[in-house]
């Protein structure tokens with residue numbers, strides 16, 4: 001089907017994009033999720049605001065020794081190929097490499113991946129485990145939101161009307177360079193059923209940080225699992241208990257590819273492997289359980 005008609009603007013700056021979004025516009029980044037929805041007429045925006053000309057939203061900077069700043073319009077392939085990302089936060093490079101096929105990686109953006117709020121999104125899971133913070137701008141100012149709080153529900157972001165995600169700040173250190181991203185995706189280049197990211201603790205007091213996608217209705221930090229592992233060690237029983245705690249507090253995700261119980265089993269296995277590999281240090285991936 002062809003999209004319903006809409007007005008189209010292609011602003012050259014963040015400020016002009018924010019003005020167009022404040023007028024009720026819908027942001028267009030890589031279009032990998034938005035365009036299919038437009039064609040199905042599942043969304044019918046009156047105004048589409050194309051972000052592709054805004055150079056200030058693109059690229060990766062590490063001016064600060066303590067963090068990486070990644071522009072919202074940075075493509076997945078750019079993240080996958082960036083040498084600083086590869087050495088400082090290899091799990092993010094791995095998550096990008098595992099996102100879709102070459103075409104999706106060439107067009108899809110890290111900001112679009114977060115804003116689309118799909119609970120199985122690769123980059124969101126990696127960013128949550130890394131403790132990344134989103135910088136969100138609007139005509140009247142800006143705010144910073146932990147990526148873990150960017151999701152209100154399945155495919156519903158926590159962005160308010162008129163807001164534009166401009167940058168993601170990824171803290172370095174604290175085990176970030178030893179983090180692991182794992183996923184179970186039956187089809188190569190397909191959206192995973194479940195993915196996990198594990199960043200090992202840095203020191204005796206800080207335990208590992210664990211994020212899970214595809215288990216709950218939103219990508220989440222698995223704090224109950226982290227706590228169980230801190231108290232009982234990284235045993236299968238502790239991980240399972242932590243996942244049960246997560247599911248007691250939040251609604252599980254299910255779709256035709258797997259119910260919540262199946263996803264819980266996958267998450268349990270992947271978290272166990274992630275913890276083991278993060279403790280060992282190698283940068284490996286896992287596509288099948």
Ligand SMILES: Cc1cc2nc3c(=O)[nH]c(=O)nc-3n(C[C@H](O)[C@H](O)[C@H](O)COP(=O)(O)OP(=O)(O)OC[C@H]3O[C@@H](n4cnc5c(N)ncnc54)[C@H](O)[C@@H]3O)c2cc1C
Nearest residue numbers: 027029030031032033034100108109112115121122165191
């Ligand atoms: C065949 C296929 C396979 C895929 N496989 C995977 C996979 O394995 N793993 C995975 O994680 N993803 C996968 N994806 C999704 C893809 O990775 C994109 O990341 C995702 O579609 C959104 O990014 P985008 O840049 O294309 O955003 P768009 O489609 O342009 O936008 C998505 C949504 O976010 C909003 N938005 C975008 N950018 C901003 C911004 N800066 N500020 C405010 N709102 C914004 C838009 O308004 C829209 O609502 C796949 C997609 C396809 C088509």
